[in-house]
Amino acid sequence: MINEDVFISERFQRKLHEDEDFKKIYLEYLLDPNETNKKRLNESYIKYEKQLIALKYLRKVVVFEAKRFDSKIRKRNAKQLSFDAKFDDELTFFDILKDEKAESNFNEMLERKLEEAFVDARISSEILSMTDRQQEIIYGLYVKDLTEVVLAERLGITQQAVSKTHRKVIKKLRKVVAKEC
Structure with missing residues (x-):
């Protein structure tokens, strides 16, 4: 059942302003606070809480799936650089980067x-x-x-x-x- 503290919560107040049917159920409960009206109000609010939980879950799923999809696309689009691949006519990237002087100086050191x-x-x-x-x-x-x-x-x-x-x-x-x- 709805706790009396719930009536002053921000969620409850937001639901009152957003949903006319909920507002009617709440007013009926205020005018006649019997068990039937209290039960209807409680069921309506619990349904609203479940919708909020579901929306929060869906939001997280969408964010997670978007990140996963982005990662998959980046991996697929990543181009591997091969030093053996032909760059220009007969030259490879390795031929361009290779510097015999630097290599011999390093080995000498x-x-x-x-x-x-x-x-x-x-x-x-x-x-x-x-x-x-x-x-x-x-x-x-x-x-x-x-x-x-x-x-x-x-x-x-x-x-x-x-x-x-x-x-x-x-x-x-x-x-x-x-x-x-």
């Missing part, structure tokens, strides 16, 4: 020794005085540009051990740089 990667002689000499493990970690992190996790896997140690060693090495190198100033 990877082949360099750790101490050659640093310009400053004091830093290079400090690196040479480090343990092999410290040099491996610095080489992996800065020359090969590996993450601590990947480097730890390659060296067979934990990421925390790599991080701790890295911090120690950086602390040593900071002292060397601080002596210059």
Whole structure:
């Protein structure tokens, strides 16, 4: 049955202004508040509440389906870029993007020794005085540009051990740089 608080709710008031039949049922109930009128008012309002719930559900379904449809269309229309596809006569995208100079410079950089990667002689000499493990970690992190996790896997140690060693090495190198100033 309708709770008396419902009469002052915004939904109830909106229903009164929108629906003339509901307004008549409500006025009948106010003039003669018997069980029959109360039941009719209650049934009418419950029907209205169910319609609101159904509309809310349908609204959500429409939004969900629209997003799903949009996603499906975007996937279908997405064009895959193939580097082997012919672009212009005999050229492929790979031929256009390929730069032998850049590739050889990169490979040369990877082949360099750790101490050659640093310009400053004091830093290079400090690196040479480090343990092999410290040099491996610095080489992996800065020359090969590996993450601590990947480097730890390659060296067979934990990421925390790599991080701790890295911090120690950086602390040593900071002292060397601080002596210059």
